[in-house]
Amino acid sequence: MKESLMEIVRCPMDKQELELEVIQRTDDEVLEGRLVCSECGEEYPIEEGIPNLLPPDMREDAPA
Amino acid sequence: MGLDERREREKVYQPAEDSHLLATAARDEAAPTDRTLDVGTGSGYVATAMAETGATVYGVDPNPHACRQARESGIRVVQGDLTEPFGDGVFDLVTFNPPYLPTTPEEAVDDWMEVALAGGESGRAVIEPFLAGVGRVLTPEGRVLMLVSSLSGFDTVVELANEAGFTATTVDQDSFPFETLSILRLDHE
Numbered sequence: 001m002k003e004s005l006m007e008i009v010r011c012p013m014d015k016q017e018l019e020l021e022v023i024q025r026t027d028d029e030v031l032e033g034r035l036v037c038s039e040c041g042e043e044y045p046i047e048e049g050i051p052n053l054l055p056p057d058m059r060e061d062a063p064a
Numbered sequence: 065m066g067l068d069e070r071r072e073r074e075k076v077y078q079p080a081e082d083s084h085l086l087a088t089a090a091r092d093e094a095a096p097t098d099r100t101l102d103v104g105t106g107s108g109y110v111a112t113a114m115a116e117t118g119a120t121v122y123g124v125d126p127n128p129h130a131c132r133q134a135r136e137s138g139i140r141v142v143q144g145d146l147t148e149p150f151g152d153g154v155f156d157l158v159t160f161n162p163p164y165l166p167t168t169p170e171e172a173v174d175d176w177m178e179v180a181l182a183g184g185e186s187g188r189a190v191i192e193p194f195l196a197g198v199g200r201v202l203t204p205e206g207r208v209l210m211l212v213s214s215l216s217g218f219d220t221v222v223e224l225a226n227e228a229g230f231t232a233t234t235v236d237q238d239s240f241p242f243e244t245l246s247i248l249r250l251d252h253e
Contacts, residue, residue, distance in 0.1 A: 002140060012148040050131045051142055053149035063174045
């Protein structure tokens with residue numbers, strides 16, 4: 001994901017701002033990391049450049 | 065196409081007549097200055113059509129396989145549920161080709177293609193929360209283009225859109241042996 005995404009994404013649970021923690025990045029993209037809600041503290045993973053902002057209950061119910 | 069890629073594509077809804085109708089309307093509607101969101105972006109087909117106009121296009125899908133495929137097509141993608149992971153008033157245009165096939169609980173199978181196609185017993189199980197939530201992420205002049213099939217009850221979908229505070233206009237339509245597909249444009253009242 002590009003860092004400019006931070007302007008438009010919010011925590012899906014309480015719509016508060018997210019903080020970006022980068023684990024691995026390229027020149028223009030974050031490949032691995034997490035987005036953490038500044039209010040409720042819920043953590044959303046970024047894997048292979050894709051942020052997973054599904055609410056926790058949908059993350060666990062997903063079909064294979 | 066390699067075997068892995070083929071297996072991956074089998075888990076993602078691939079473009080069909082409905083995708084083409086929505087992509088055409090979206091390409092006509094999007095402006096280069098627009099920030100747009102394609103909900104349930106799947107393969108990224110509609111999103112890619114909008115991006116041709118110069119618009120800044122985002123895609124969202126709950127399916128991780130769809131997210132990977134859309135990302136490979138160059139779409140800025142978020143794995144998420146409808147418009148839930150986005151802030152207020154951030155999109156000028158939202159497009160949506162919903163899962164709309166009426167499905168009984170007995171028919172339900174738990175896989176990603178089912179999620180892409182099935183709309184519950186009414187065909188509106190995903191359309192309803194979409195209409196209830198999309199207004200929040202639109203700018204004041206923001207608009208929605210969504211595909212509506214006669215199978216999921218066109219008039220009822222228009223009523224739900226009105227209840228959510230939108231005026232609805234049909235901008236395109238095409239008939240097939242088992243359904244009529246319409247492109248509905250929604251504007252804030």
